[in-house]
Amino acid sequence: MTPTIKDVAAHAGFSIATVSRAINAPHTVNPVTLDKVRQSIDALNFRPSPLGRQLRGERTRLIGVILPTLANPVFAECLQGIDELASAQGYRLMLMTTQYDADRERHAIETLREHRVEGLILTVADADTHPLLDELDRAGLLYVLMHNDTVRRPSVSVDNRLAAYDGVRMLIAHGHRRILMLAGTLAASDRARQRHLGYSQAMQQAGLTPAPALEVDFNAEELSPSVLAHLTSGPNRPSALFCSNDLLAMVVMRGLRRARLQIPHDMSILGFDGLAMGELLSPALASICAPNRAIGCAAWQRLLARVTGTYEALSETSLTLTLPHSLRQGATIAAISSRDDATPTRTSMPAERPFA
């Protein structure tokens, strides 16, 4: 069906070796021959199969990418970054998603190893304690983590602790004192922990008492009554929420709105991720931004450096690369009056805050 190098050789009247050379080292073959071979290649529409090459022990130029999900644009954005560089540099990506499921993670890694990927770019729930990563280390398969917050393994991410710290300090600067952190049900991730740590530090430094992260079911249509109660009732109800990611923030915003709370008047919201989408919301979502695409790009570059051995040049740099985060202002955060006892109201709409 698909023509092989043999077909080309026959068609051109030369040996397969000459055809191979014509492809891989054109300067070593007689121009006339070269021309004939090329014509045959065109005529048959021949494309050398990477299989043969790979089998010869050549590099597969295949990189595996393992992501929790594509439903969260954070990962889609990373993937875009990777894909951009990879395809420009002649590598192919093999993609698998895991939904944070350990079995699927294992399966993905095995599958990709079978395919002899030269390296792996991945995001896992918890990098420090992940047994599969130890296995990779043992097996000598190169990998770079994205977003995982660990110093023990090669990774690219923002400083989650510091980023959360900065964000929560900003909330405090806006006069908020009762600030609660919300996390998804998969709160056990390394970055969620770091974010909570940053939150706690910012609170403590301001003389405030941090609370444990409140877990919220991401996928539920509505906020659960118990969560809603936490957020809306009692004298200690929070005036601001720090959500461990933007998708969560959006779900929470919807829930609060359905409960007739107004944002930011009744509740300020700060997200984490900096999804482009958030800017399109109304009010626009304030968020701690990670440069997702850049994280993908950087992960790619680091992996490639290691794969091609250029890594030595980098080897003095640390295992982990920390990219700068930024705070995105947004109308979901309001300054709070010093009079701290304001209760939820729905009598008047706040003026919509214009964009800076």
Added chain:
Amino acid sequence: MTPTIKDVAAHAGFSIATVSRAINAPHTVNPVTLDKVRQSIDALNFRPSPLGRQLRGERTRLIGVILPTLANPVFAECLQGIDELASAQGYRLMLMTTQYDADRERHAIETLREHRVEGLILTVADADTHPLLDELDRAGLLYVLMHNDTVRRPSVSVDNRLAAYDGVRMLIAHGHRRILMLAGTLAASDRARQRHLGYSQAMQQAGLTPAPALEVDFNAEELSPSVLAHLTSGPNRPSALFCSNDLLAMVVMRGLRRARLQIPHDMSILGFDGLAMGELLSPALASICAPNRAIGCAAWQRLLARVTGTYEALSETSLTLTLPHSLRQGATIAAISSRDDATPTRTSMPAERPFA
């Protein structure tokens, strides 16, 4: 480095043939031998390389996926659908994105063919006139299109014309008469054409005059002054916008808001795609929903049927599969008073419409 079948054979004290059989046809080998071989496999952590298998003319179990971009969740959702089924059925995906660029499309197809993918799932700008697809037909490489609206080629999509028709009729039923369709700058896609056709038909049927689609630059930070003028000034300014996709709708909403228009009071908005994200907006985006994940799943199933030859059983069914669309109500659409000359106002905020 990675152990081969030879290593296993040596370790187990049998020939590679026996090892191969132990893996692929366990019942044909002596139980005792089988056991030894398996122990060696475990000991060496051997995984058969798909390369060897593929080279032997076996199926590669590799499917290529070509998508315009992952920045639009529509495609990420499709990909999720594909990935789900594919990985469950032991296939791998090789992903390439094109940004709708013809060169990149060509490159992607070539690359994937080189890798001997068994089939292709893809979305292109315009399927009817796409020369590369003709090439695929000639080459006998199986493929299924997603979202492309054509009867000439294997595809899975909604009925874009009918969907747009339904949506615009809904706007008309809400009392709108000056309805404009907005399209991205890549308006030349087959589905954009079908959507405009549906829009036109709905308009005409109601005795209204359809206008050409207004092109809007998706990526610009702000709506261009000329576009804004179209939307906001003059006695014939539209009261409702039908946006050819949700992302565009969101960008337009932001632009209108910055121009101090209130949605839906000053302008109703209807999107297309049914992005989950849209429901989290405020007001929630009304949209014509395509079952993106299901489209991905269906495309996978059709491709697999063709690849495995099961296709014959399906061959009586048509080339194209049309999945049902649905209308998602949302607060971005307001009923319009019969008094049709209302001008934009910013004196009072509309009461926020509660969720249904």
Added chain:
DNA sequence: GTGAAAGCGCTAACAG
């Protein structure tokens, strides 16, 4: 029940 050997598409010595 097991082994020897051929061959898949290709590259890389090594000859000529």
Added chain:
DNA sequence: CTGTTAGCGCTTTCAC
């Protein structure tokens, strides 16, 4: 400059 040949990891006859 070109051809011959071996071998990459594996499956699959065909003998034994």
